[in-house]
Amino acid sequence: MKFALLGIFAASSLALGIAVSHSAAEEAPENASPIYGVTIPEGYRDWKFIAPAQEAPPLDELRAVLGNDIAVDAYKKGILPFPDGSILVKLAYKRKQSTEFAPATVPGAPTTVQVMVKDSKKYPDSHGWGFGRFVDGKPVDVAQHQTCLSCHVGNVKDHDYVFTRYAP
Amino acid sequence: MKFALLGIFAASSLALGIAVSHSAAEEAPENASPIYGVTIPEGYRDWKFIAPAQEAPPLDELRAVLGNDIAVDAYKKGILPFPDGSILVKLAYKRKQSTEFAPATVPGAPTTVQVMVKDSKKYPDSHGWGFGRFVDGKPVDVAQHQTCLSCHVGNVKDHDYVFTRYAP
Numbered sequence: 001m002k003f004a005l006l007g008i009f010a011a012s013s014l015a016l017g018i019a020v021s022h023s024a025a026e027e028a029p030e031n032a033s034p035i036y037g038v039t040i041p042e043g044y045r046d047w048k049f050i051a052p053a054q055e056a057p058p059l060d061e062l063r064a065v066l067g068n069d070i071a072v073d074a075y076k077k078g079i080l081p082f083p084d085g086s087i088l089v090k091l092a093y094k095r096k097q098s099t100e101f102a103p104a105t106v107p108g109a110p111t112t113v114q115v116m117v118k119d120s121k122k123y124p125d126s127h128g129w130g131f132g133r134f135v136d137g138k139p140v141d142v143a144q145h146q147t148c149l150s151c152h153v154g155n156v157k158d159h160d161y162v163f164t165r166y167a168p
Numbered sequence: 169m170k171f172a173l174l175g176i177f178a179a180s181s182l183a184l185g186i187a188v189s190h191s192a193a194e195e196a197p198e199n200a201s202p203i204y205g206v207t208i209p210e211g212y213r214d215w216k217f218i219a220p221a222q223e224a225p226p227l228d229e230l231r232a233v234l235g236n237d238i239a240v241d242a243y244k245k246g247i248l249p250f251p252d253g254s255i256l257v258k259l260a261y262k263r264k265q266s267t268e269f270a271p272a273t274v275p276g277a278p279t280t281v282q283v284m285v286k287d288s289k290k291y292p293d294s295h296g297w298g299f300g301r302f303v304d305g306k307p308v309d310v311a312q313h314q315t316c317l318s319c320h321v322g323n324v325k326d327h328d329y330v331f332t333r334y335a336p
Contacts, residue, residue: 045217046216046240047217048214048216048217049213049215049216049217049232049234051232051274051275052220052230052231052232052261052275053230053266053272053273053274053275054222054230054263054272054273055271055272056271056272056273059271062220062221062222063220064217064219064220064232064335066217072214091335093220093335095222098221098331099325100323100324100325100331101319101323101331103223103224103227104221104222104223104224104331105221105222105224106219106221106332106333107219107220107221107333107335110335110336151269155268155269156268157267157268163266163268163269163272164274165274165275167232167259167261167275167278168278
């Protein structure tokens with residue numbers, strides 16, 4: 001019986017691919033976010049561009065959201081909710097006066113990297129989303145992660161709890 | 169003799185690749201910029217992200233620069249001047265208050281798409297760069313294109329006439 005169950009698990013692992021790999025990593029997640037166990041995805045900096053944003057003072061940041069292929073495909077086709085496997089990464093930088101062009105502000109020091117991972121099986125209690133907020137590659141504390149879900153659920157209108165829309 | 173020359177041209181075309189395609193397109197460039205003959209590159213919206221920026225009022229825009237693989241590779245390796253074949257595309261949007269999150273401003277209507285193409289053989293008189301500024305997919309006029317080079321040459325410091333630096 002034990003072997004039969006293991007066989008089923010192995011087959012499921014193959015079928016679920018990355019999602020199961022993430023689950024396996026939960027056992028000893030290095031630099032994974034509290035509550036959700038989300039890590040900074042490898043290669044995210046080369047992902048496709050969704051949209052820029054600016055955050056007013058006191059944070060005073062320039063931001064950009066990148067997405068993996070599953071997320072970008074969903075954006076382009078208008079698929080909601082986002083399918084499992086979608087990952088969004090928001091890069092944030094202090095807004096800095098350009099020293100070369102007076103009307104422009106440009107990225108200064110990086111501040112946070114924020115990640116949303118869609119996995120409806122792993123995150124049934126947060127509408128399928130797992131969250132991670134990172135400073136210098138390390139996840140911030142539990143208290144900060146407790147604010148993610150309520151803010152997204154309380155503010156985003158009809159966009160699967162994702163603030164960012166695709167910029168044309 | 170005619171056939172021999174055609175043969176040489178065909179071989180050169182293969183060797184030079186995209187650069188020659190651009191030259192060939194010059195004969196009847198559709199929606200190409202004045203002065204430089206630069207067009208909006210196909211597929212640019214899926215290119216990799218270089219950096220965001222904000223432009224102060226009166227333009228009051230959020231911007232992002234994307235690059236093709238040659239340009240992104242040069243950025244990552246710190247290669248200057250940018251090699252031939254580098255293409256940078258700046259996307260610009262009116263800055264708009266988010267209706268969902270008070271501290272955020274987000275992309276409104278797209279305004280311009282601006283393109284820089286490095287081709288030292290085609291653009292020997294502009295430090296190897298060709299420029300194109302587009303509104304609704306159409307190039308703006310000669311007068312506007314006459315301002316590109318002088319502004320980049322007059323303001324950019326030691327970065328091959330390219331304002332944008334790679335955001336980490």
